[in-house]
Amino acid sequence: MHRFVIRRVLQTIPILLGISVIVFALLAAAPGDQVDLLLSGIPNITPQDVVRLKHIYGLDESVQIRYVKWLGLAVQGDLGWSRTYKEPVAHLISDRLGNTAMLACAALALALAVAVPVGIYSALHQYSALDYGAMLFTFFGVSVPVFWFGIMLIYLFGVTWHVLPPGGINSPGVAPGFPMLLDRLKYLPLPTLALGLVFMASFTRYTRSSMLEVVRQDYVRTARAKGLPQRIVVRRHALRNALIPLVTVLGVAIPGVLAGAPLTETVFSWPGVGKLLVDSTLGADYAVAQGIIMVISVMVIAANLLVDVAYVYLDPRIRYD
Amino acid sequence: MVRPLSPAAVALSRPFRLGRAPGAGANFWGLAWQRFRRHRIALAGAAVVVVLVLTALLAGLVAPYRFQDIDLGARLQPPSTAHLLGTDTIGHDVFTRLLYAGRVSLLVGFTAATAAVSVGTVIGATAGFYGGALDNALMRLTDISLALPDLPILIVLSKYLGGSVSGVVLVVSLFAWRGIARLVRGEVLKLRGLDFTEAARALGATDARILFRHLVPNALAPVIVAATLIVGQAILTEAALSFLGIGIQPPVPSWGNMLQNAQDFILSAPRLAVYPGLMIFLTVLCFNFLGDGLRDALDPRLRL
Numbered sequence: 263m264h265r266f267v268i269r270r271v272l273q274t275i276p277i278l279l280g281i282s283v284i285v286f287a288l289l290a291a292a293p294g295d296q297v298d299l300l301l302s303g304i305p306n307i308t309p310q311d312v313v314r315l316k317h318i319y320g321l322d323e324s325v326q327i328r329y330v331k332w333l334g335l336a337v338q339g340d341l342g343w344s345r346t347y348k349e350p351v352a353h354l355i356s357d358r359l360g361n362t363a364m365l366a367c368a369a370l371a372l373a374l375a376v377a378v379p380v381g382i383y384s385a386l387h388q389y390s391a392l393d394y395g396a397m398l399f400t401f402f403g404v405s406v407p408v409f410w411f412g413i414m415l416i417y418l419f420g421v422t423w424h425v426l427p428p429g430g431i432n433s434p435g436v437a438p439g440f441p442m443l444l445d446r447l448k449y450l451p452l453p454t455l456a457l458g459l460v461f462m463a464s465f466t467r468y469t470r471s472s473m474l475e476v477v478r479q480d481y482v483r484t485a486r487a488k489g490l491p492q493r494i495v496v497r498r499h500a501l502r503n504a505l506i507p508l509v510t511v512l513g514v515a516i517p518g519v520l521a522g523a524p525l526t527e528t529v530f531s532w533p534g535v536g537k538l539l540v541d542s543t544l545g546a547d548y549a550v551a552q553g554i555i556m557v558i559s560v561m562v563i564a565a566n567l568l569v570d571v572a573y574v575y576l577d578p579r580i581r582y583d
Numbered sequence: 584m585v586r587p588l589s590p591a592a593v594a595l596s597r598p599f600r601l602g603r604a605p606g607a608g609a610n611f612w613g614l615a616w617q618r619f620r621r622h623r624i625a626l627a628g629a630a631v632v633v634v635l636v637l638t639a640l641l642a643g644l645v646a647p648y649r650f651q652d653i654d655l656g657a658r659l660q661p662p663s664t665a666h667l668l669g670t671d672t673i674g675h676d677v678f679t680r681l682l683y684a685g686r687v688s689l690l691v692g693f694t695a696a697t698a699a700v701s702v703g704t705v706i707g708a709t710a711g712f713y714g715g716a717l718d719n720a721l722m723r724l725t726d727i728s729l730a731l732p733d734l735p736i737l738i739v740l741s742k743y744l745g746g747s748v749s750g751v752v753l754v755v756s757l758f759a760w761r762g763i764a765r766l767v768r769g770e771v772l773k774l775r776g777l778d779f780t781e782a783a784r785a786l787g788a789t790d791a792r793i794l795f796r797h798l799v800p801n802a803l804a805p806v807i808v809a810a811t812l813i814v815g816q817a818i819l820t821e822a823a824l825s826f827l828g829i830g831i832q833p834p835v836p837s838w839g840n841m842l843q844n845a846q847d848f849i850l851s852a853p854r855l856a857v858y859p860g861l862m863i864f865l866t867v868l869c870f871n872f873l874g875d876g877l878r879d880a881l882d883p884r885l886r887l
Contacts, residue, residue: 405868410860
C-alpha cells in the first residue's frame with residue numbers, strides 16, 4: 263500500500279516535467295518577447311539599449327538555459343513578473359486563487375447535490391418518465407455553451423427580474439469579514455449554476471449507470487432474498503458501492519471545473535484566476551498565463567493522485583502492489 | 584473482410600433482399616442501421632444535422648444578403664419581412680450571419696474531428712501494435728497531454744494562432760486526438776492477439792497492411808462514435824474562443840463572435856444574444872444525440 267503511494271507520487275514527476283516543458287514552450291513560441299512588447303511604445307530607443315535590455319531579462323540566452331532558469335525559479339514559487347499588472351505573477355495568482363476555489367467548490371457541491379439523488383432515482387426507476395426526463399436533461403447540460411447560459415442567467419435574474427446581481431463578487435463598500443461573506447452569497451448563485459450545470463449532467467449519468475450496475479450484482483440479490491426492505495438494500499448495499507466510481511469522476515471534474523472557470527468568470531466578472539488568464543492573454547502578458555497554467559496543472563495532478571489513493575481506501579477489492 | 588457499407592447504402596439495398604426476415608443474414612452495418620433506426624431522438628438529431636449541413640453548404644443561395652452587407656441606416660432593427668431575425672448593432676442581417684456562421688462552425692467541427700481521428704488513430708494504432716518502449720513513450724505523451732488544462736492552453740494559443748479559420752481549426756484539434764489515441768490503442772491491443780491477425784501474418788502481410796487493413800477497420804465502430812462527439816465539442820470550443828475575441832474574427836461571422844458582440848447590447852436587444860447561443864446549443868445537442876444513437880447502434884455491449 264505504502265509502496266503503491268510512493269510509486270504513484272514518483273510517477274507524477276516525469277509528467278510534471280513534461281508539462282513544464284510544454285508550458286514553457288508555449289510562451290517561448292509567442293510572437294515577441296517581453297522586451298519587444300515593452301519597447302513597442304518607445305520609438306526612439308537605440309539598438310544598443312535593446313541588446314542591453316535583452317541581456318538584463320536573460321533573453322539573449324538559449325531556450326534550454328532559459329527553461330532551466332525558469333524552472334528553478336518556478337519551483338521556488340517565483341513565476342516571474344507581470345508587465346501589465348506590474349506585480350509578481352505568484353502574487354496575482356494567490357490573490358485570486360481563493361475566489362476561483364470558492365466558485366469551483368460551490369459548483370461541484372451543487373452538481374453533486376442534484377446529481378446523486380436524481381441519478382439514484384433514475385436508476386431505481388429505469389425507463390420511467392422521470393428517468394427519461396433526467397437523461398434528456400443530461401444531454402442539454404453537456405450541450406449548452408456555458409458562456410451563453412451565463413449571459414441568459416444574467417439577463418433573466420440580473421437584468422429583467424433584478425433578483426440577483428448581474429456580476430462581480432461583492433457589493434461596493436461592504437465591510438470585510440463576516441458581512442462580506444454574507445454579501446458574497448448574493449453573488450455566488452448565478453456563476454455557480456452556470457459552471458456547475460455541465461458537471462450536474464455528467465454526474466447524474468455516472469450515478470445512474472453505476473447504480474444500475476450495482477443493483478444487478480449478486481450481493482444485492484442476496485440482500486433482497488433474505489427479505490431486507492428496499493430502503494435498506496438501496497441505502498446499505500447498493501448506494502455505498504455505487505458511489506465509489508463517482509470519486510473517480512469527481513477527480514476528473516476538478517481539472518474540468520478549473521479549465522472551465524475562464525469562461526464563467528469572464529461572463530460574470532468574477533475576479534478569479536480564470537478571468538485573470540483571459541485578461542492577461544488578451545493583453546499579451548504571457549508570463550501570467552504561463553504561471554496560471556502551471557499552477558492549474560499542478561493542482562490537476564494533485565487531484566488525480568488523491569483520487570487514486572482514495573480509491574484504494576474506499577474500495578478494499580482494489581489492490582495495487 | 585466485410586467491406587463497410589454506409590448506413591445509407593444499406594438502406595438503399597434493403598428492398599432487393601426480398602424473402603428474408605429483417606436482419607437475417609445482414610452484416611454488421613446492416614444490423615447497426617436497424618438498431619439506429621429505433622433510436623428516435625438520434626434520428627431527429629441526424630435529421631437536424633443534415634439540415635444544418637445543407638444550409639451551411641447552400642448559405643449563398645438561402646441567405647437573403649451577403650454576410651458582410653451593412654445597412655447603417657437600419658441598425659438594431661426588430662424582426663421584419665426585410666430582415667427575418669432583425670439586424671445587429673452595425674446593421675448586418677442577423678439571419679444571414681447565422682447561416683454563414685454555421686458554415687464556419689461546422690467547417691471547424693468536421694475538420695477538427697477529421698484531424699483528431701487521423702492523428703489519434705495513427706498514434707494509438709502504432710502504440711498498441713508495436714508495444715514496448717514505443718508504446719510507453721506514446722502513452723506517456725498522451726498522459727501528459729491529458730493532465731494539461733485544455734481550455735486555458737487553447738486560450739493562450741489562439742491569441743497568436745487564432746484569427747483565421749485554419750488557425751482556429753489547428754488550435755481546436757490540438758487536444759481532440761487524445762481520446763481517439765487511447766481508444767484505438769485499446770482496440771488494437773485486443774485484436775492483435777486474435778487468430779485472424781496471426782493468419783494475416785502467416786500469409787506474409789506487412790505490418791502496415793495488418794494494421795490498416797485488418798486491425799483499424801475492426802476498431803472503427805467506437806472511433807465513429809467518438810468522432811461524432813468530437814465534432815460537437817470542437818464547435819463548442821470554437822464558439823468559446825470566438826466569444827472571448829480570440830477565435831474567428833469579424834467580419835467573418837461565427838456564433839461565438841456574434842454572441843460576444845451581442846453581450847454589450849443585452850439590455851436593448853437581448854434577442855441578438857439569444858439566437859447565436861441557441862444555434863450553438865442546438866447543433867451541439869444534435870451531435871450528442873447522434874453520437875448516443877451511434878453508440879447504441881454500433882456497440883450494443885456498451886451502455887451508459
